[in-house]
Amino acid sequence: xxxxxxxxxxxxxxxxxxxxxxxxxxxxxxxxxxxxxxxxxxxxxxxxxxxxxxxxxxxxxxxxxxxxxxxxxxxxxxxxxxxxxxxxxxxxxxxxxxxxxxxxxxxxxxxxxxxxxxxxxxxxxxxxxxxxxxxxxxxxxxxxxxxxxxxxxxxxxxxxxxxxxxxxxxxxxxxxxxxxxxxxxxxxxxxxxxxxxxxxxxxxxxxxxxxxxxxxxxxxxxxxxxxxxxxxxxxxxxxxxxxxxxxxxxxxxxxxxxxxxxxxxxxxxxxxxxxxxxxxxxxxxxxxxxxxxxxxxxxxxxxxxxxxxxxxxxxxxx
Numbered sequence: 001x002x003x004x005x006x007x008x009x010x011x012x013x014x015x016x017x018x019x020x021x022x023x024x025x026x027x028x029x030x031x032x033x034x035x036x037x038x039x040x041x042x043x044x045x046x047x048x049x050x051x052x053x054x055x056x057x058x059x060x061x062x063x064x065x066x067x068x069x070x071x072x073x074x075x076x077x078x079x080x081x082x083x084x085x086x087x088x089x090x091x092x093x094x095x096x097x098x099x100x101x102x103x104x105x106x107x108x109x110x111x112x113x114x115x116x117x118x119x120x121x122x123x124x125x126x127x128x129x130x131x132x133x134x135x136x137x138x139x140x141x142x143x144x145x146x147x148x149x150x151x152x153x154x155x156x157x158x159x160x161x162x163x164x165x166x167x168x169x170x171x172x173x174x175x176x177x178x179x180x181x182x183x184x185x186x187x188x189x190x191x192x193x194x195x196x197x198x199x200x201x202x203x204x205x206x207x208x209x210x211x212x213x214x215x216x217x218x219x220x221x222x223x224x225x226x227x228x229x230x231x232x233x234x235x236x237x238x239x240x241x242x243x244x245x246x247x248x249x250x251x252x253x254x255x256x257x258x259x260x261x262x263x264x265x266x267x268x269x270x271x272x273x274x275x276x277x278x279x280x281x282x283x284x285x286x287x288x289x290x291x292x293x294x295x296x297x298x299x300x301x302x303x304x305x306x307x308x309x310x311x312x313x314x315x316x317x318x
Contacts, residue, residue: 041277041279041280041305041306042276042277042290042302042304042305043115043246043275043304043305044273044274044276044290044291044299044301044303045060045273045274045300046092046272046273046291046294047083047093047094047272047273047274048092048093048300048301049083049300050083051083052078052083055081055083055113059115059116059303060113060114060115061113061115061314062078062081062112063111063112063249063316064076064077065316065317067318068191068318069253069254069318070108070252071105071252071257072105072254073105073106074105074109074110075108076109076110077109077111077112079098080097080098080099080100080109080110080111081096081097081111081112082095083095084096084270086272092272094129094271094272095248096269096270097113097248097249097250097268097269097270098111098250098268099111099250099252099267100265100267101252102262102263102264103258103262103263104262107262107264108252110249110250110252111249111250111269112249112251113247113248113249114245114316115245115246115247116245116246116305116307117243117245117308117312117314118305118306118308118311118312119149119243119244119276120240120278121217121218121240121278122217122218122278122280122281123214123215123216123217123275123276123277123280123282124164124217124246124275124276125213125215125275125276125287126212126213126248126271126272126274127210127211127212127213127271127273128145128212128270128271129209129211129269129272130168130207130208131145131170131269132179132206132208133170133208134265134268135266135268136264136265137263137266139171140171140258140261141171141257141258141265141267142169142171142172142173142174143169143250143251143252143267144167144168144169144250144251144252145167145169145170145250145269146165146166146167146248147165147166147213147247147271147274148163148165148166148167148247148248149163149244149246150162150164150244150247150318151240151242151243151244151245152315152318153191153318156190156191157188157189157190158188159188159241160242161186161187161188161189161241162186162242163184163185163244164185164215164222164240165182165184165186166181166183166215166224167181167182168180168181168207169181170206170208171256179204179205179206180202180203180204181202181205181226182201182202182203183201183203183215183232183234184199184200184201185198185199185234185240186198186238187237197237197238198238199234199236199238201224201232203226203231210272211226212225212226212227212284212287213225213226214287216281216282218279218281220235220236220239221234221235222235222239227284228285243308243312246276247316248271250269275287278305278306
């Protein structure tokens with residue numbers, strides 16, 4: 001029996017939901033329905049890979065392309081995405097995003113990691129460690145730490161543009177100096193000059209440390225959960241329209257670098273695991289049970305989410 005099959009059986013026994021066919025109502029309880037694991041539409045990665053080659057083998061793309069967001073002209077990767085041992089949990093591995101700057105364009109680099117463009121409705125979750133302070137150097141840059149899904153912006157006000165975000169700004173920014181966590185759903189946007197049509201939730205407090213971020217996306221509504229507590233519900237025109245890529249990035253906001261400082265600053269964001277259940281609405285407890293079942297069964301990565309038809313390119317440049 002394959003590891004993914006063992007994990008599926010364990011998960012189904014624990015949560016009673018991962019064999020569910022179709023998309024459950026966002027307001028309705030889930031029900032257990034037997035289904036082959038190949039049809040489950042599940043994605044899980046706990047970032048146990050040894051190196052970048054392992055990430056690539058499992059479908060991840062390290063961004064190297066310049067462009068939005070971040071400091072214009074600054075680099076993206078490839079040395080800004082690493083895999084490290086978890087000092088708090090021996091034997092565990094973490095994905096680490098690293099952004100650095102000395103205040104100059106040439107001395108600034110951002111980090112981004114993306115998966116295939118095939119994710120749409122269902123449940124998304126990730127265990128992420130946000131940091132209020134840089135690992136190296138003085139504090140004060142406007143840095144953005146994220147977990148999100150996104151489709152390409154083909155042109156200004158693209159009607160098919162789709163994006164669902166978690167964004168943490170420990171040093172504030174964008175006209176507001178307060179520390180805050182965003183949950184954002186997008187309809188469309190024009191980058192320059194900036195004009196956005198979106199719906200944000202804003203949690204004005206520090207979320208330094210480990211947290212489980214979750215989104216339920218179904219029937220025209222997106223619900224945001226932080227550590228099992230629902231913070232908001234969005235809907236209407238801000239609901240995604242097309243398949244998206246699963247992404248994490250860490251970047252500096254334009255105009256947000258500390259003035260008059262050429263000291264090196266290094267910021268970090270860690271990810272323990274990421275999860276998606278296609279076309280299923282799962283509770284926070286059900287997601288946690290699924291993750292623990294996979295880990296108990298030694299499944300570090302599984303992906304039965306089918307590719308978009310026709311397949312869509314994940315350009316990892318937004």
